[in-house]
Amino acid sequence: MISETSNPAETRDWLPWPVRIVLVRTTHPGNIGAAARAMKTMGLSELVLVSPREFPHEEATARASGADDLLAAAQRYETLDEALAGCRLVMGTSARLRSVAWPQLEPREAAATLLASAGAGPVALLFGTEKSGLSNEELDRCQVLVNIPANPAYSSLNLGMAVQLLAYELRLAWLGEARVPVERDVAPARAEDLERFYTHLQQVLINSDFLDPSNPRQLMRRLRRLYARARPDEQELNILRGILSAVDPAGEAARRRRQDP
Numbered sequence: 001m002i003s004e005t006s007n008p009a010e011t012r013d014w015l016p017w018p019v020r021i022v023l024v025r026t027t028h029p030g031n032i033g034a035a036a037r038a039m040k041t042m043g044l045s046e047l048v049l050v051s052p053r054e055f056p057h058e059e060a061t062a063r064a065s066g067a068d069d070l071l072a073a074a075q076r077y078e079t080l081d082e083a084l085a086g087c088r089l090v091m092g093t094s095a096r097l098r099s100v101a102w103p104q105l106e107p108r109e110a111a112a113t114l115l116a117s118a119g120a121g122p123v124a125l126l127f128g129t130e131k132s133g134l135s136n137e138e139l140d141r142c143q144v145l146v147n148i149p150a151n152p153a154y155s156s157l158n159l160g161m162a163v164q165l166l167a168y169e170l171r172l173a174w175l176g177e178a179r180v181p182v183e184r185d186v187a188p189a190r191a192e193d194l195e196r197f198y199t200h201l202q203q204v205l206i207n208s209d210f211l212d213p214s215n216p217r218q219l220m221r222r223l224r225r226l227y228a229r230a231r232p233d234e235q236e237l238n239i240l241r242g243i244l245s246a247v248d249p250a251g252e253a254a255r256r257r258r259q260d261p
Contacts, residue, residue, distance in 0.1 A: 021048065022126045025052070029057035034159070037063065039167055044170065056071070084191040088118075088121040088187055089123040089231070091110055091125050107169040110166070114170065141195075196241075208247075
């Protein structure tokens with residue numbers, strides 16, 4: 001399904017594929033402006049804000065340094081669900097290891113993978129709040145994590161700097177300096193369809209007494225990790241949803257009631 005080939009852009013100005021830079025719960029408006037400046041410098045245009053503390057704001061405009069057009073066009077949402085609608089791949093930036101290991105890439109490989117998936121539809125790169133980054137629940141929405149290999153003794157990066165670094169890697173991949181894996185066949189499942197699948201899966205596991213909702217431990221997080229590695233496409237996800245519907249104990253009981261005279 002995936003082969004490696006270079007994918008040079010036809011124009012060297014703006015990235016021709018839909019890559020969303022998503023800033024989640026940003027607390028300092030100046031960082032939004034810095035991110036917009038970093039994006040415009042590297043030819044990225046899709047800035048998405050999820051529940052920012054202050055925006056619009058004069059400090060964001062000042063730090064944008066001429067990227068006012070990106071600020072004006074920024075999409076603002078109250079929920080991550082809205083921001084990720086339609087996305088075929090979601091990556092999250094994280095400076096910390098998780099208790100449940102997750103598929104993880106370094107920036108150069110992450111950029112190439114994002115561009116490969118962008119050929120099938122929108123993709124998203126998530127950045128969390130300045131103080132604590134993305135929450136575990138927000139990281140659960142990602143199929144892949146991106147870790148910047150910084151000095152382990154001092155790995156703190158300003159939000160604008162982190163956006164700049166990853167935007168640079170995206171530009172390298174776009175201009176053919178990196179190797180971009182080209183995806184073919186059926187498009188990866190959309191973010192919202194994956195969430196519906198996880199909700200369905202959890203309910204079936206509860207109905208079958210496999211999952212105790214009062215003591216779930218890490219079961220659903222581990223299952224998310226499993227499917228994140230597999231990255232099911234639309235057809236595969238439909239098959240999985242069909243299997244769940246067929247084996248659901250609650251659904252079987254309802255079918256029997258309908259069949260009884």
